[in-house]
Amino acid sequence: MIQHIIFMVLTYIALLLQVTIREEFIIYSIVPSFPVAVLLLVCLHSKSRQALIWAGLIGFLIDTVSRGELGVTMFCALLCTGVLPAAWFNRKKISLIQFSIRALILCSLLIFSSMILRQFLQGTFEPNPEFFMTTFGTCCYTVLIAMVLRQFGMITRLFRRNSHSRLANQESAYI
Amino acid sequence: MSKGILILKSFKTASVLGFLALVLICLPEDQTDSIRNLVRESFVPGSEIISWVKNNSAQIKEIKVEPSKSNEETDKKTIALETEIELLKSRFLKLKSQNIKLNHQISSFQNNGKPEFKGKKTEPLFIPNLLEARILGKEITNKPYAKQILKIGSREGVSKENLVLQAEDLLVDQGNQQGISVDQMVLTGRTLLGRITQAGLHTSTLQLITDPDFRSRVHIYPADSGESIASGEGVLTGSKNNINCILKFVPTTQPVSVGDDIYTKETTGSLPSPVYIGKIIEASHQQDEQFWSIKVQPAMKNRHPDRVQVLRTIPNPKRLSAKLEPE
Numbered sequence: 001m002i003q004h005i006i007f008m009v010l011t012y013i014a015l016l017l018q019v020t021i022r023e024e025f026i027i028y029s030i031v032p033s034f035p036v037a038v039l040l041l042v043c044l045h046s047k048s049r050q051a052l053i054w055a056g057l058i059g060f061l062i063d064t065v066s067r068g069e070l071g072v073t074m075f076c077a078l079l080c081t082g083v084l085p086a087a088w089f090n091r092k093k094i095s096l097i098q099f100s101i102r103a104l105i106l107c108s109l110l111i112f113s114s115m116i117l118r119q120f121l122q123g124t125f126e127p128n129p130e131f132f133m134t135t136f137g138t139c140c141y142t143v144l145i146a147m148v149l150r151q152f153g154m155i156t157r158l159f160r161r162n163s164h165s166r167l168a169n170q171e172s173a174y175i
Numbered sequence: 176m177s178k179g180i181l182i183l184k185s186f187k188t189a190s191v192l193g194f195l196a197l198v199l200i201c202l203p204e205d206q207t208d209s210i211r212n213l214v215r216e217s218f219v220p221g222s223e224i225i226s227w228v229k230n231n232s233a234q235i236k237e238i239k240v241e242p243s244k245s246n247e248e249t250d251k252k253t254i255a256l257e258t259e260i261e262l263l264k265s266r267f268l269k270l271k272s273q274n275i276k277l278n279h280q281i282s283s284f285q286n287n288g289k290p291e292f293k294g295k296k297t298e299p300l301f302i303p304n305l306l307e308a309r310i311l312g313k314e315i316t317n318k319p320y321a322k323q324i325l326k327i328g329s330r331e332g333v334s335k336e337n338l339v340l341q342a343e344d345l346l347v348d349q350g351n352q353q354g355i356s357v358d359q360m361v362l363t364g365r366t367l368l369g370r371i372t373q374a375g376l377h378t379s380t381l382q383l384i385t386d387p388d389f390r391s392r393v394h395i396y397p398a399d400s401g402e403s404i405a406s407g408e409g410v411l412t413g414s415k416n417n418i419n420c421i422l423k424f425v426p427t428t429q430p431v432s433v434g435d436d437i438y439t440k441e442t443t444g445s446l447p448s449p450v451y452i453g454k455i456i457e458a459s460h461q462q463d464e465q466f467w468s469i470k471v472q473p474a475m476k477n478r479h480p481d482r483v484q485v486l487r488t489i490p491n492p493k494r495l496s497a498k499l500e501p502e
Contacts, residue, residue, distance in 0.1 A: 071199025
């Protein structure tokens with residue numbers, strides 16, 4: 001439960017940073033996505049079903065602070081989290097490299113799919129190398145933030161599981 | 176719990192949420208805007224905190240920059256500020272002592288009825304004074320109900336079927352209580368506008384110099400002569416057109432020309448100098464006529480100003496204070 005409260009607080013802070021001081025973090029015209037970084041962290045630290053719920057919730061919140069149709073990022077986040085193997089989620093002992101690779105895959109799928117779908121719906125989709133490069137840069141930057149957050153959480157033991165989670169972990173061992 | 180059930184549960188969750196997301200995508204913008212606004216409003220307190228932190232951090236940066244300036248410049252500034260403080264201190268002391276002195280004078284006047292300052296007994300007993308007054312006509316006539324209100328009633332013989340005709344006289348918001356009396360001059364922009372014809376308790380009636388019933392003795396001063404001696408005198412009246420004035424009873428033996436200035440004739444002695452009225456714009460006479468036929472253009476620019484000054488005489492406070500002194 002405490003873990004979820006921490007995730008909620010993190011989500012709020014990430015969205016707040018995204019709408020207020022996002023410009024301060026721009027490097028070479030690459031804009032990070034703080035809510036997506038939290039989404040990666042939350043999804044990769046939760047069970048598959050919980051990860052889906054969190055992905056939907058954070059995706060919906062990202063949509064509310066973004067332009068375009070509501071529900072696009074939510075849909076993409078659900079889709080991307082759903083297609084990933086269930087074994088990727090809720091692993092207690094996961095190395096930083098493993099986390100970063102999984103996070104990069106999830107992040108790339110999410111950001112690319114949501115951006116393409118959004119542009120497609122608006123009728124402004126024009127694939128060009130610059131777009132892909134910038135978007136991939138955003139993905140890398142976001143994963144970097146997620147890694148920093150994960151390491152911070154590991155050091156401060158913010159993401160440690162309670163007894164309920166431990167039981168859930170035992171259940172997930174069957175998956 | 177078996178693997179299949181867990182997968183089914185996850186699938187169910189994903190399906191429900193996915194369906195919800197698709198519904199949201201299909202919703203029109205005006206409906207989704209309310210949801211967006213609701214979520215965005217929750218960020219208001221947080222964004223205020225962030226902006227406050229940003230502003231404060233900027234101020235801290237500015238403060239940190241200060242010590243990097245050269246010491247010499249800082250010393251100069253400090254010396255200048257110290258000098259300024261000293262000057263202000265001395266000025267403050269001076270004003271403080273002046274304040275004490277004035278307070279003492281007021282309290283002694285209140286206690287003894289004698290002012291500390293002494294006036295001369297040779298001072299004039301009455302002096303001219305201009306009282307600022309407002310024309311009430313505009314304020315009253317602008318109100319929708321005002322046209323139906325008259326300041327006279329049955330006591331003055333007004334009955335139900337009487338006709339109401341518009342009067343040319345203007346109403347000013349000063350009366351007897353403020354020392355206004357009949358025949359006092361009314362000025363606007365230091366030129367003569369008219370005179371008081373009736374003085375009530377709080378209001379008075381003003382007659383313009385262009386009014387046909389207006390009469391006043393005036394002096395003619397030759398234009399461009401540079402002399403301050405009047406070349407003639409006459410009686411100024413209004414005209415029927417209410418725009419210009421007519422100067423009557425100026426003998427043809429007196430020299431009059433177009434452009435000559437018209438001033439009030441000072442008789443009471445209260446005025447330090449005559450008041451300007453206007454210029455002669457037409458002057459003619461027949462051979463057998465005894466008086467000139469003169470038309471005067473009043474100098475007042477606005478015939479219905481918002482504010483006027485009533486020239487009154489008030490007791491001279493300097494003389495009064497001298498009177499209080501023992502013989």
